Amino acid sequence: MGYDLSITRDPIWTGRPAHSLTLEEWFNVIQRDNELCFALSSEPRKYPSCDAEWLAHPKPEEAPHGTFFVWGGGDVICKYPDEHQMIKMVRISRKLNAIVIGDNGERYDLDKTGSWSSMTKAPLLRLRDRSLMALAAIPAKNSQRPWQPPKHRTVSCSTSGILV
Template sequence: MGYDLSITRDPIWTGRPGCSLTLEEWFNVIQRDDELCFALSSEPRKYPSCDAEWLAHPKPEEAPHGTFFVWGGGDVTCKYPDEHQMIKMVRISRKLNAIVIGDNGERYDLDENGKLVVHDESTPPPSPRPVTYGIGCNPCEKFTKAVAASKTPDGLMFYQWYLGLITAVNAMRYEDGKSVMTFPLTPEFIREDQIFLAQYCQEHPERLFHQAALALLQLRLARCGS
């Protein structure tokens, strides 16, 4: 047990989408920062180091567990850090577009004068709401009018947007090792989709079209057994 401080880019704590830190990024920081060097392991031939030693600690003899920053699981961690190490970690985190989090969820930062400040964030921030683009942002009422005015191409554009959504979901399912949805886009099948979308939008004119598209997507997923 102990108290650890971590440099992280985990979306659970940052509240923004993104990837975890990579070893390449961490190595780049070590190589470019004159205050850091690679910390050799006890068996460098078998276990090359991914950790760093901070050479510029003002009082290294007083650091409880040395002046090391340890790599692991996409984070950079320091055990029992003193204030000097905390400040250095915040400065490193800014180079990595990351944040510094304590064991209890508190967030460490620097004020405009370079002094350490702590924010209580024991509860992770809510994930940002997904952003929708394109014609799917329009209210269902507009789709209903487009379908009624059969001479306009808007009705087709709405359905093409829905197919784009299916394509994006399939891409994510493929990356996750899940089965993808395959549909026979026959006139009968497309007509069934359009009837569902039209009925949904007539019942919920105040909602956005992307909500109708998601409802249809859930129906198709259920029928696929996914």
């Protein structure tokens, strides 16, 4: 299990209505940013790349898991980012009108001068809480009431006399 940072516009994290990042938007960022290039897949005919490699990392040999940014499911993700990668992610997020969020809901940003500012400790919602909110928002079939978990009930087994 790793620690990821994500560039996202997910309304649950941002608190504002928006659509997910599209592949076209991500490709535009890669094409217009001279520090990024498309990362080639090991099997490009079978699995074309949606990922980018950051060519201008100041110390690429010290990047724990390479200098890659991976697009997936409407977010751009970086595994085990170092401080330089975090800064680059915030700069990319601003181009996409998005935010950078950690696995535990903490938000990352830069100060007014563009220097690294420690993470904003605003754990919005943990993944479990996000999932519960998403489930609660799904309306029940043929009902105007919001979804609620089923109530537990006691059932007796007449053959053994054991209550379940």
